[in-house]
Amino acid sequence: MAIFDNLKRFDAYPKTLDDFRVKTFSGAAVSIIAIIIMVILFSSELVYFLSTDVHEELFVDTARNEKLRINLDITFPKMPCVYLSLDVMDISGENEQNIDHDVFRQRLDASGNKIYNGQEEIDELGESHADNVADKALDGLKDLDPNRCESCYGAEDTEGQCCNTCAQVQEAYRKKGWAFRSGQGIAQCEREGYDAMMEAQEREGCQLYGHLEVNKVAGNFHIAPGRSFEQHNMHIHDMQSFGREKLAKFNLTHVINHLSFGIDYPDRVNSLDGHVEVPNEYGAIMYQYFLKVVPTRYRFLSQTEIDTNQYSVTMHQREIRPDQGTSGLPGLFFMYDISPMKIQLTQSSRSFFHFLTGLCAIIGGVYTVAGMIDGFLYHGIRTLKAKQNMGKLG
Numbered sequence: 001m002a003i004f005d006n007l008k009r010f011d012a013y014p015k016t017l018d019d020f021r022v023k024t025f026s027g028a029a030v031s032i033i034a035i036i037i038m039v040i041l042f043s044s045e046l047v048y049f050l051s052t053d054v055h056e057e058l059f060v061d062t063a064r065n066e067k068l069r070i071n072l073d074i075t076f077p078k079m080p081c082v083y084l085s086l087d088v089m090d091i092s093g094e095n096e097q098n099i100d101h102d103v104f105r106q107r108l109d110a111s112g113n114k115i116y117n118g119q120e121e122i123d124e125l126g127e128s129h130a131d132n133v134a135d136k137a138l139d140g141l142k143d144l145d146p147n148r149c150e151s152c153y154g155a156e157d158t159e160g161q162c163c164n165t166c167a168q169v170q171e172a173y174r175k176k177g178w179a180f181r182s183g184q185g186i187a188q189c190e191r192e193g194y195d196a197m198m199e200a201q202e203r204e205g206c207q208l209y210g211h212l213e214v215n216k217v218a219g220n221f222h223i224a225p226g227r228s229f230e231q232h233n234m235h236i237h238d239m240q241s242f243g244r245e246k247l248a249k250f251n252l253t254h255v256i257n258h259l260s261f262g263i264d265y266p267d268r269v270n271s272l273d274g275h276v277e278v279p280n281e282y283g284a285i286m287y288q289y290f291l292k293v294v295p296t297r298y299r300f301l302s303q304t305e306i307d308t309n310q311y312s313v314t315m316h317q318r319e320i321r322p323d324q325g326t327s328g329l330p331g332l333f334f335m336y337d338i339s340p341m342k343i344q345l346t347q348s349s350r351s352f353f354h355f356l357t358g359l360c361a362i363i364g365g366v367y368t369v370a371g372m373i374d375g376f377l378y379h380g381i382r383t384l385k386a387k388q389n390m391g392k393l394g
Contacts, residue, residue: 026377034370041362049355052301052347054267061295061342066216068293068309072103073209073258074223074332077112078251081105081206082198083225088212089235090219097228097235099212108205115204150188166194174227209257216338224331225250237329250284250330253277259334262308265298265345271313284320284330289313291336299346310343311336 076084086103089095107115149162155172156163163169166189173180183189212221226237256275260268272289279285293311320328 024378024381026381027374030370030374030377034366038363038366041366042359045355045358045362049350049352049358052349055346055348057344057346058341059344061340063216063295063307063342067213068216068338069262070212070214070221071258071260072211073207073256075108075112075205075207075255075257076253077108077205077255078253079206079225080201080204081107081208082201084206084208084223085226085228085237086208086221086223087228087235088214088219088221090215090217092215092217092219094215095235102212103208103210106207106209107201108207110203110205112205114207153186163188166192170227218337220333220335222329222331222333224329224333252279252285252287252330252332254287254332260309261293261311261336262296263306265296265306265308268308268310271311277317286318286320286328286330287332288316289332289334290315291334292339293336294339295342297342297344299344301347301349 084105085097086099087095087097088099109115148164149160150164152161152163152169152172155169155176155178157172157175161172163172166183166186169186169188170180183192183194186194189195208223214221224237228235228237254277256272258270259272260270277287291311291313293309295307296310297305297307299305318328320330
């Protein structure tokens with residue numbers, strides 16, 4: 001027992017008898033406020049503990065022969081889908097023109113609403129103009145000989161070449177480098193109602209969305225009016241079919257709803273998402289976006305990894321005025337370059353002992369400060385009451 005009596009001398013928390021304890025209103029108020037502060041700080045510390053840290057590392061990208069996935073979703077409120085062409089080219093010499101695989105074109109009306117089959121603008125007879133054109137084209141094809149061979153109107157590459165549709169005539173013209181201005185005088189196009197269909201869609205907009213798979217080298221992809229083709233090792237868009245008078249009327253207003261490279265990962269910021277450009281009265285403008293693509297590896301807490309990319313961007317634009325000697329092609333041009341460095345982002349959880357230490361600091365710190373405030377209030381109020389009883393407070 002003597003040992004236990006000697007140990008009592010080390011008690012850092014001496015107790016007082018209940019008869020000598022005084023409970024006050026100020027002490028209760030301080031206690032309630034202290035508890036509220038403890039709960040708030042505890043919640044904040046718990047949220048911080050449950051969240052994850054992301055550590056960044058930088059090293060040389062040694063990957064080879066990879067493909068780069070480009071995800072895009074761009075809206076052109078004033079440009080019909082039939083006018084737009086999507087092309088990709090890179091420094092390795094690989095080119096793709098008029099891409100339509102994995103890329104979709106959604107027609108939009110003047111109000112920006114999506115147009116589906118049978119939902120185009122309704123005419124006085126209760127039918128859409130585009131539907132009428134399509135019906136007439138189908139009626140005209142019913143009586144045609146399936147073994148027919150129609151003329152390409154001088155654009156044949158080989159003797160006996162057949163052009164049985166308006167699209168085949170256009171393709172033959174394109175290969176020759178001839179401008180295809182109108183379907184008038186071309187039986188296939190008149191039969192299919194090509195001019196009427198183009199006129200019906202002239203006031204529409206277009207949403208272009210999907211993804212591209214390209215070589216992981218520097219290159220560009222662009223969206224511009226006119227069918228594209230190669231001639232004498234040059235990439236050309238057929239703008240002659242629009243005429244110079246229509247060039248100035250092009251309205252390349254666009255909204256980049258989404259543009260990214262690779263798979264998405266947590267907290268990634270895509271610099272061009274939601275970007276809007278509205279041209280001035282002169283609509284033929286070349287918009288150039290210069291992108292620096294940075295390969296990125298994201299490692300989750302589960303140790304699974306994804307290889308993706310992030311990018312930065314700068315922008316330039318200029319008007320295309322042939323009458324003033326300004327050459328170029330109106331449209332959207334995205335020039336991308338690949339960084340030789342790779343960033344690795346690694347998720348990590350926070351230490352439980354760090355959380356425990358912070359929790360003890362919160363409880364101990366708030367308790368101590370609250371005790372000091374309570375003691376100050378208690379002794380201050382006692383002093384004031386004593387002076388009041390002695391009549392020294394006037």
